[in-house]
Amino acid sequence: MFRHKKAIIIGGGISGKLAARVLAEFFHEVIILERDQEPQGPHPRKGAPQGEHLHALLFAGANGLESLFPGITDTFHKSGAVKINSTQDLSWFHHGVWKVRFDGGYTTTLQTRPHLEWIIEQYMKRISNVTVQYNHSVKNYMYHEEENRIHGVETIDASGSIKTMNADLIVDASGVSSLSTSWLAKRGMQIPEEQVKIGLSYASKSFSLPESAERDWSIKLVYPHPPQEKIGGTISKVEGNRYMVTLIGYHNAINDKEVLQNEDSFIEIAQKLPNQDIYTEVKNAVPLSKTSIFRVPQITWKHVDQAKNFPEGLLLIGDTICRIDPVFGQGMSIAVLEALALQKLLQCQNKMLKEITTTFHKQEAKIIAPIWNMVITEDFRYPATSGKRPLGLTIQQWYAKNIFILSSQNQEIYHAFVKVMNLVSPITTLMNLKIVVKSVIKRSITK
Incomplete structure (x- = not known):
């Protein structure tokens, strides 16, 4: 009723x-x-x-979607979406270091929106x-x-x-x-209303990549190391045996008009990434689409x-x-x-x-x-970002940066970080200051 x-x-x-x-x-x-x-x-x-x-549909989103539409995850996979091991098949360059890769027992579905x-x-x-x-x-x-x-x-x-x-x-x-x-x-x-200006631009394009025995990943993410680096990118396998490449630039680091007018501009931007892996994959790849641009000048919370x-x-x-x-x-x-x-x-x-x-x-x-x-803790790593800053921003950024670095060495910390990022665990699960302090000291001694 x-x-x-x-x-x-x-x-x-x-x-x-x-x-x-x-x-x-x-x-x-x-x-x-x-x-x-x-x-x-x-x-x-x-x-x-x-x-x-x-x-991306994170763990919490994927689990919730499955509860609302039972069987939909299997339908995604049967219709071409790519099922991957979340921590094994993701190659992630973050704040100047590669995340440790291992089988964490989670799966992720790669597909276009x-x-x-x-x-x-x-x-x-x-x-x-x-x-x-x-x-x-x-x-x-x-x-x-x-x-x-x-x-x-x-x-x-x-x-x-x-x-x-x-x-x-x-x-x-x-x-x-x-x-x-x-x-x-x-x-x-x-x-x-809260508004934070980030001057973000997205540039995306689909490619066909030749088979490669050396390609041991399904998705590769190269994140910029702020504040000195403003451009990052991701290459991901999606349905149809295609690879979608998305380049992002904070604070107008990507010239939207130039990217749309010049076919070579997309590859040139990929070459500017903090790591050359994505550029190496796409420089001789076959494009399957035109370049698309999407802008997010600011983020807003009403x-x-x-x-x-x-x-x-x-x-x-x-x-x-x-x-x-x-x-x-x-x-x-x-x-x-x-x-x-x-x-x-x-x-x-x-x-x-x-x-x-x-x-x-x-x-x-x-x-x-x-x-x-x-x-916004991450967005405010750029001095040009404007808006209401959270309390204790400097401490939060210091703490988060250490978690990022430690997740390149420690499976347990990376596993906890992945669950927080995927919205299945509260951020408090990472608030173990003793672990971070000990690890920072250990890292300083070994340098």
């Missing part, structure tokens, strides 16, 4: 689909309003320009009370001012036809430039949990709340964790929708906070 009548979700990306999957358990009807056309296959879509670049979204799309079609209305944009909210409650949306389709739709709950999963932000601001409902007089009937999720530094690959996994938190709240029979949305935004903040702090 459904407890609620109708939910409307704005945005059919990953966070929107996950929200729909959860809400379908508790609402008689769930409608997704998506601006893009209906996909015809695992192809990049206009509404997700980041889809042409490398993505369009492939992942397409498979989720097929699973969503099996849910009878979820429908997707493509080519639909939301123009405005229907708002009851006396009750301070949003009770519907006004939409426009590709033909210009305008209609209104009522709902018990509106979920905004439309991303960074959402209607909610501007709509709330016009009504004087300011949402406290503290809806702190907003005063936030209207009833509205719930914000995914990038609509927080756009995190994508270099760390945690965005999709955050979306999964948020969906699971919403599911758990809705399972409480005695909670009203108003309580659920308010509590959800508070729990959402608890999910984001440690990840946000971990990410």
